[in-house]
Amino acid sequence: MPLPNDEKVVALANDLLQMFDQLFGLHPGFRAAHAKGLMLTGSFTPSARAxxxxxxxxxxxxxxxxxxxxxxxxxxxxxxxxxGDANPRGLAIRFHLAEHVHTDIVSHSTNGFPTRDGYEFLDFLRAAAASGPDVPSPKPIEQFLGTHPAALAFVQAPKPFPASLARETYYAVTAFAFTNAEGHTRYGRYIITPGQGNEYLTPEQVAAIGENYHYDELAQRVASQPIRFHLRVQLAEPGDAVDDATLHWPESREVLDLGMLELTAVLPDSLAQQKQIIFDPIPRLDGIEPSADPLLELRAAIYLLSGRRRRSA
Incomplete structure (x- = not known):
């Protein structure tokens, strides 16, 4: 997984990492974003139509x-x-194709992304960092959201607490180009849906759960039964924007079932493995290619820079 050749992308990635550090503090050995997590193992079985x-x-x-x-x-x-800040939740998937050969999917539980590109996202984070409780209104973040409707929509989108991380739906941020053996290409976005369906907690239930509820529940669940997710792809039609993660496609678009994820165990050395693994939002394999979305190269750079720092801690 190489750094992008574009020096501007790498510089922007470093600026964003510094903003995450400013917002959340330095935590050596952990991710700059989505720091708390748990790793599981299992298998993927493709569908007949995949x-x-x-x-x-x-x-x-x-x-x-x-x-x-x-x-x-x-x-x-x-x-x-x-x-509330624990939401949206993340789900990253690594498909092990051979020794040191893999492809990944990185997703989260809110459909879309707050900004079109990394420069807007940096402005978004800077506005958030400058909007503490003692700052009078209109705060910088209020001003930013007032002039960036996509970011406002993302912030205001419902982010309910799942009853289990195994009962949540996850969305890959960007579109990809899928090409079959005949050379036909269609653009699509991953949607990862729980095999047992979605289930969410009421505010009263959220108030009663413990600080590590979701990860304790996840470990107990997978110890008693496999956790299953459907890996699906929403397919674009001509005219749909495939390079802008802030735009949703109509719900009427075809959704193709790619196959089933079956998770069977918590990784025994989960914390150590989380420190080492660097997920890549770019597929880097024949048959699934990146779109022109400007977030892709930037996210790959951030994950790599953050991962190198994490490994060296």
Whole structure:
């Protein structure tokens, strides 16, 4: 996983990392964002229709081993599971294709992203950092949201507390180009839906749960039964924007079932493995290519820079 050749992208990635540090503090050995998490292992089995969309290696096999990481939002490793800032939750998936060969999906539980590109996102974080409780209104973040409707929509989107991280839906941020064996390409966005359906807690239930409720529940759940997710792709139609993560496609767009994720155990050395693994939002394999979304190269750079720092801690 190389750093982008574009020096501006790398500089912007470093600026964003510094903003995360300013917002959440330095926590050596942990991610700058989505710091609290748990890793599980399992397998992916493609559906009968998956090959009609892509010739990617993990779609051509009967099954592929996977490692997944569930996470809370923010760069706080000890953030309680029962506070609003823990949402949206994250789900990253690694498909192990061969020794040192893999492809990843990085997703979170709110559909979309607050800004079109990294420069807007940096402005968003700076506005948030400058808007403490003692700052009079209109605070910088209020001014930013007042002039950036996509960010306002993302912030205002419902972010309910899942009854379990295994009962939540997750969305990959950007679109990808899927190409099948015949060379036909369609753009799509991943949607990862729970096999048992969505279930959310009431405010009263949230107030009663413990600070590590979701991860304790996840470990207990997978110890008693496999956790299953459907890996799906919402397919774009001609005219749909495929390079802007702030824009939602109509719900009427076809959703193709790529296959089933089945998680069977917590990784025994989860904390150590979380420190080492660096997920990559760019697929980097034949059959699934990145779109022109400007967030992709930037996110890859941030994950790599943050990962190198984490490993050296």
């Amino acid at each position: 090959r009609s969309l892509t010739r990617a290696a993990h779609i051509q096999r009967d099954s592929t081993p996977v490692t997944v990481r569930f996470s809370n939002s923010t760069g706080l490793p000890q953030i309680p599971d029962n506070v």
